[in-house]
Amino acid sequence: MWSSSKRLQIGPCLVLLLIGLPGLAAAQELEISSSPTPVGSGARAAGMADAFVAVADDATAASWNPAGLVQLERPEISVVGAYNYLMESFGADYHDEFDSRHHADKLALNYLSLAWPLPVTLLGRNVCLSLNYQQKYDFNRAFSFDFNRSSAVGALVNDFMHFDFVQKGGLSTITPAAAIEITRRLSIGAAFNFWQPTFLSDNSWEQTVKGRSTTFAGATIALSGYYTKERYEDFTGQNMTLGLLWSPLDRLSIGVRYDTAFSGKADYRRSELYGLMYLSSGLISMTPETVRERREVHFPDSLALGVAWRANDKFTLSMDVTRTDWNDFYVKTGDGERRSLVDFSNLENAWTRTRFDPTYTVRLGWEYVFLPKEPEEKLGRLWTLRGGVFLDQEPATGKSDGFRWPGDNGNGRPDNFYGCALGVGVQLGQRVNLDAAWQLRYGPGVNSDLIRGVSGFEEDVIQQRFLLSTVIYF
Template sequence: MRRIGLVVLIAALAAAGAFAQQEYDFNIMGTGARARGMGGAFIGVADDATAVGWNPAGLAQLEKMEASVVGLFNITKYSSESTFGGETDTYEESASHPAPAFASFVIPLKTGNKNLALAVAYQRMVDMGNKAKGSDQDYGYFPTGDYDWTYEAKGGMDAITPAIAVQLSDNFSFGAAGNIYINGVTEKQKNTFTADQSITDNFTEETKFSGFNFNAGALVSLQKFSIGAMMRFPFNLKIDITNSNDYTNLPTYGSGSTSSEMSGAEFSMPMIIGFGAAVKPTDKLTLAADYEIRPYSNSEFSYQGTSDDAGMNDCNQLRVGMEYIFTGPNAVFPIRLGFRTDPKTFDGFKGTWTSPDTSQASGYAITGGFGLNMGRMMLDLAYEYGNLKPIDVSGDLFGYQASMMSEYKSHNIMASAIFHF
């Protein structure tokens, strides 16, 4: 009985891990090493080219022509542990990948004596890259024995974003940006069977995204204080999926391939509203805070004339951060710290087996970074540590003490380079 209970726990953990891997995080957030080093508290700051994604009104603050590029390197570690009647099973897995994050070009102009800025940017709105590998027992429906598998996902939901911002008064700016959604993700899983390397079973899934929406923002800037607001308008994200399965020497099935398509599906993205404020107690210190309202519980999935609730949770997010500037004889050295909540669209599983808490899974991120500003060039580096425990349950199960825990730890390194002309 104890062994059966442990098997049940392991199966539950595996299902939870697989679900979490496939649960793409549609919590769209701006980018840039400076902003992310401050925890993402940038709606009320928005004074570089990444304002395109945070608050386009901030582009009106730029006085020089500017080009920027941002890259991301992610490391994610997953661990799980289950115990049942004194028996323990543990599992660990890690994956890493680089990804493009942002590139932009901004041209500041004048209209009368007021600032006007035009910009175009490429943004990785949702990064879906991932890698994993492992070994498993036979499928159960093919007598092929144990097998090794590798999984890799490349790509994400990207956008081409033209933007405009205008200074309407000495202290008030307004901006707007249009997001043209492109690209997608390609997922591949390769299964090779241990006893006979000639037996393979490989799967490929290609997902393409398309759509369009607007962002709008406003910014009030005073000498020591600024406040901003941002709105991402709702839209339907179109999704087209192609699946293929290639196999060789499978018992009963032999060698061959199959494929299927799903085109015309749509996911309704909700209206997202954010507010931010920043205060400068001194010329060298900036303190900032943001709050975003993300009602994903209103989202629906539609296909072939049928719409269903997407079953997601709202992901309202709080972000706080600071920046302090050290000044040298030939350069400026800013340092940054930040924190943000990280609520997820899916539910967790915590508490006890008899009365589990299946409310929303939520994690957090601690951030930091530094920069080097030398004349026309600005270099920034940010680090984000994220933590999420979607499963943490214990208590009596089948008359034995049992527990189950899963944890994700993410390490993001983001680097930015900005050039002024």
Template sequence: MKHRVLVAAIAAAVVTPTAMASGYKLNEQSAAGAGNAYAGRAAVVEDASIVFYNPAGMVKLKRPELTVGASYIDATGSFDLDSYTNGAGKTYNSLENSPYSDGGDFIPSAMVPYAYFAMPINEKFAAGFGVFAPFGTNTDYSDNFVGGGFADETQLTSIEFQPAVAYRLNDQISLGFGLDITYMKGLLSKQVDTIPYNEQLKLLNGGENPAHAGLGFTELTDPQWASNEGFNNHYEVSGDDWQLGYNLSMMWDINSDITLGVAYRSEMEFKLKGDSEFAQSTGVFGLTKAPTDIPSTSVEAGDYIIAPVDGVTGSVPKQGSEVPITTPQSLTVSYAQQLTSKLQLVAGATWTQWSVFKDFDVKSTESSPGMIEQLSDLEAGYIGHIEENWHDTVAVAIGANYQLNDDWLLRTGYANDQSPVSNSYRTARVPDNDREWLSAGFNYRINQDLDVDFAFSYLFFEDTKVNEYDREVDGSVKEGSSNLQGTYSMDALAYSLQVNYKL
């Protein structure tokens, strides 16, 4: 039995605005960089974190150096409902006297660690190694979130192991190369409204009628269905994958005061393979249209009724699936100029090719269609689909470093980071928008071998409007789609600390 009114078995995307950079990139790769809002980091060599920003700069280090640190992100997010329409056409314009909530503060706190080692080999060569998280996000709405049919929990975790080498071409120019060995793991969940509340719902009488034998209607007289509201099941998909990418970089000392840095990172194509499953996998009922051959005087063809999702048992076993994700290539250009003996200006821009993210799919990896795939009511092989149509972005930043004395270096910075998400395709799972950074920090030298960096950053986002529907693979709105409209408000604080030790 096909449930045309059933909300899709999964909604979409692994990305949310909790990543401190736009999309699902993470900027948090060093406390020294955070102090300048990451302005000019590919042109400044201060510690071993240059392994991430521009490996070519490793040739400027005089001694082997180890950098270890972490950033703590304290973000908040809230949602204000305009309207929610479920899959049976029931509309809620207020959360009062409804079974739903605003989702609460859906952005948990997070810790992002990083570690780097770099060493000169001789006057021409240097080598290094970094361990860090290039991508990630973590959001979790309350279970009765009004938009739970589109998004509940999202976890994206990555860890990268980057060996890198640098070569000094001449006194002014050095080149760098690194491998991006990356592991990514993801988990997505959503609430499933298999029986959306419908005031026109009609229940079949005489569930024991022999004429209904084999149709699975024996439980349809249960009074719970008459007033069913809210979500009655939960869907989850998880998977992981390893991929290999690369990075290229160049550092050019134009003169004794001005340095230009350029760094490129390649895209990587992940397929997060795992399982899709319902929390309640047996006895699953759904809303559907009455067929023409039901022998009942109270139900006519076209009326909404409730029946087991497979027409007999209501069994929805787990299904093998994969989530394709392409991480974007990026190009960073950085500039650093020593204005005086104490004051340095830093600036930069990063282009990110987010346009590779056209849509987000959850696909079956099994040879025959499973029940979850059939419930999604999409093209063969699709369990979930969402239109993204992201666009390329440019983030710009400017900052300054001031050498107060031999032991204290003060930092500050400002950044403007564009969101790749367009207004037409913004979703509850990805309510991303443009953001601005204000940062300040310092470096304190404890002795000639040991120093520490600390930074504080505040991010503020533009309020974000969402108008989301379930869509077919071709981008059209699904028949019987639910709809969510409302406004998101978000901001974030980040505290970063790192320790630098010269060996």
């Protein structure tokens, strides 16, 4: 999964920050290090730019289109590892000190599965079962920046501020799945996603924000500091991934995947400390605050449509389109208030909430298998080459800087990210498959919602993703 630099500003990707030092506000959303749009797993699919809904013919089908599991002919075990790298370049109008670059990376288990086609048919139909572990979201992210400002209200006031932000954690699922063949050309499947802590993932995330400021107001000098730590622990919930795979022609397949909306619950804890000291008088004040409550995080549903054309036994071309409505992405606090996880606006207040346009992800991928020239020829190694391109959108408010009329909460237009992918695979005999993939995702001038209160803030985002997977057949 991608780590979206923004998104979520909760993340389930950022459950965000509220920087309380004077004049700068960043929100309380969840920052997801991966694309917030539901994406499956596996290096083979990643090498095809994740255009896999209408292909889905290996054990990772449970995450792409469960209906594709019936295409498996033998039991198989798959293991996928992933390395995610995120680089962000900050910039803002009139603030050269804001220009900076930030990096975050993580190496993790991406997917683990056991798929078992039943040796007997059910009412004359093929059936396949599987059990899967999948990392859904990566929340790891870190950045820091300086911000200076001046104002003249009576006396000249100069503020010199520094902020540090660190977010860690992620979400994963344990997923049993099943698929059945309805006819020779039509199959359906379902995956049941249990979002809960396991020995592989604690399904928790936390954010830490630190800030310090030196303020000069005439002859008065003040030092202030801010610290907040928010933690969501033991996130639990359930949803389903439903799939359909139809082959109207021998070389054409159409796939549909639907991820149901769901609400998960977590134990929430926030600790804050604000300190202020006046050097001239020696006056010191400390303001601590601690909040503990049970919170509910709601994720929206998502619909994906895929088409794959197998031109011949060697070449396959596939395309996916995914739609997600982020107006239903929110956190419900302990007092029952619903807050958007994109901009933390109050969803009950029509004057302050933003209406977000749905996001679309369009993926185009291909796969070429180097089959032997003669059908009788046997190769110890069978090589495959893959590639693809994609457009991936993230939700955004589209709010303008400066004065806005009441009720003007932005146009809700999403940010655009562009990417490409390359992959290679090799089958060793008839028992082992090894696949590797690389993806590049680039967002120019995006995430203006990330740091609020800074005129003209935006960033350029570069994300790279490396995956290595193995499949063992029995």
